[in-house]
Amino acid sequence: MAEGDDVITVDHTGFSVASLDDAVRFLTEALGFSLFRTGEMGGDFLRDATGVDDPRCRMALVVSPAGYPIELLEYSTGPTLGRVPDSAGAIGAAHQAVTVPRIEPVIARIVAQGWRVNGSPRAIPGGPRAGTIVAYVSGPDGVTVELMQRL
Numbered sequence: 001m002a003e004g005d006d007v008i009t010v011d012h013t014g015f016s017v018a019s020l021d022d023a024v025r026f027l028t029e030a031l032g033f034s035l036f037r038t039g040e041m042g043g044d045f046l047r048d049a050t051g052v053d054d055p056r057c058r059m060a061l062v063v064s065p066a067g068y069p070i071e072l073l074e075y076s077t078g079p080t081l082g083r084v085p086d087s088a089g090a091i092g093a094a095h096q097a098v099t100v101p102r103i104e105p106v107i108a109r110i111v112a113q114g115w116r117v118n119g120s121p122r123a124i125p126g127g128p129r130a131g132t133i134v135a136y137v138s139g140p141d142g143v144t145v146e147l148m149q150r151l
Contacts, residue, residue, distance in 0.1 A: 012061075012069040013096055017141045020058050020074035026139035027070065030110045031098060033062040036069065052077065064098065095136065095144035103133050103149040110137050118144070 017023040020038075027033040042056040056076040063069050100106045103121050111117060118136040133149040 012071050014071040014073060015096075015141070015143050016073050016075055016078055017143070018074070018078060019140060020060055020072055022140040023072045023074075023143070024060050024062060026113065026115060027062045027072075030113050030115065030139070031064075031106065031145070033064050033070065036061040036063045070096065093144065095146050097146040097148055099148050099150060101149070103135055103147050106147055107135060107137065110139075115139050121147075121149075 015023070024035055028035055038058070038060045040056070040058050046055040046057070047053065052075060054077055058074045060072045061069055062072065107117055107121065116138045118138055121133050121135040124130055124132045124134060129150075131151045135147045137145050137147060139145060
């Protein structure tokens with residue numbers, strides 16, 4: 001890359017979801033994000049930008065309490081395009097890490113809403129984040145969220 005062509009910042013994280021309503025509910029009710037805006041997209045621009053044929057989608061932007069945006073996209077053709085791996089260790093799997101003040105109440109809210117805790121909370125044993133408690137949970141569509149409780 002030429003000097004000055006480097007990435008400036010991470011703008012947002014996006015996830016394709018089967019149900020926009022379920023995904024918004026998970027991020028707002030279980031994790032405390034706020035719904036910022038909703039809308040619909042489609043047509044030539046979206047097809048040309050994404051490479052998805054006949055792309056009609058509903059979208060929502062949710063924002064963490066610290067201001068980080070997550071874009072949720074419900075494509076009309078999504079069910080025909082396949083799903084992501086159901087394991088955090090699968091090649092191509094991704095996750096969103098969020099910091100929480102206390103991990104146990106967040107896990108309790110997630111479980112109460114019927115979502116899955118993939119393992120159990122554990123403290124990182126060494127390194128620069130030693131003592132940070134982490135747990136992986138899955139919301140709608142297998143989207144994995146890593147909860148992090150720092151010391």
